[in-house]
Amino acid sequence: MHPEPGEIMQLEDIRIFVTIVNMGSFTAAAEHLQLSKQYVSRRMAALEKKVAARLLVRNTRKLSVTDTGQVFFHHAQRILEEVHEAEQVISARQQKLTGSYRISLPMIYGVRRLAPLVVEFQTAHPELAMHIDMSDHYVDVVGEGYDMVLRIGNLMDSTLIARCLGKLAMVLCASPDYLKAHGTPRTCDDLSQHNCLLYGREGQLGWKLKSGGAVNTFAVKGSLSSNHGEVIRDAAEAGVGIALLPTFIVEDALRQGTLVQILPECSPPHLTLSALYPKHRQNSAVTRVLLSFLAERVAGIVDEDESDEI
Secondary structure (H helix, E strand, O other): OOOOOOOOOOHHHHHHHHHHHHHOOHHHHHHHHOOOHHHHHHHHHHHHHHHOOOOEEEOOOOEEEOHHHHHHHHHHHHHHHHHHHHHHHHHHHHOOOOEEEEEEEOHHHHHHHHHHHHHHHHHHOOOEEEEEEEOOOOOOOOOOOOOEEEEEOOOOOOOOEEEEEEEEOEEEEEOHHHHHHHOOOOOHHHHHHOOEEEEHHHHHOOEEEEEOOEEEEEOOOOOOEEOOHHHHHHHHHOOOOEEEEEHHHHHHHHHHOOOEEOOHHHOOOOEEEEEEEOHHHOOOHHHHHHHHHHHHHHHHHOOHHHOOOO
């Protein structure tokens, strides 16, 4: 079986092939796609000729997928998913959005990463009025009239709909001066002997770190705590103690050498960036298009070392 020179693989043929495999027969696939069985058979013959391999084996009793067909099926599914996502993105960009929309973003990550995306979104939809509120505090989404809030970390129980947009890496770090004066911890347990700078509510409950292949909580203590990550970062740079912070807060300090990473093998669990919105907003065109936009763009701004989940 040899492909004809100049033949182009048709997206329709790929879609038909995936439907046949999922439905289990040519007849069922033809009915599902509202095509004739003869047309489906011809397109599969053309596809097998194009790839120069047998993908499906038919007899009077059943349809089976060859080993090559299984490999092709997995790639074909991914192709169709990506085409579908591309169609949704294009549709979203062309959709006319109006009215007003109120969104709350976390302070530091919001200023650095998210607010520019929301501004870009509003620019693409000039008839939509966006109000951006920056806050790390809990907000009453419904009571205060928010259409959506984006938050980092563990979510409180609520009736809001939540969607994960991405994962953000955490890093243990300290200044070279602190490590020179107090020594470098070699294990997670060694942290109990150091001055640990406590960030946010989760910092007060102990640090969750990977140890021995599992995530455990280690009790830590220190002379300084704050609900603002840049305060903790500045204190760590000043040599006050060891910090556990999101990478985006300390990336410049790590690059400049004013902070250095410690205990990389303890790799803290990633933080979750989530979008939350009330149930009555789930059918909103703005919510739907904004979620699609953010999911696409947040994936593009997550740093390389933030991209792998624990």
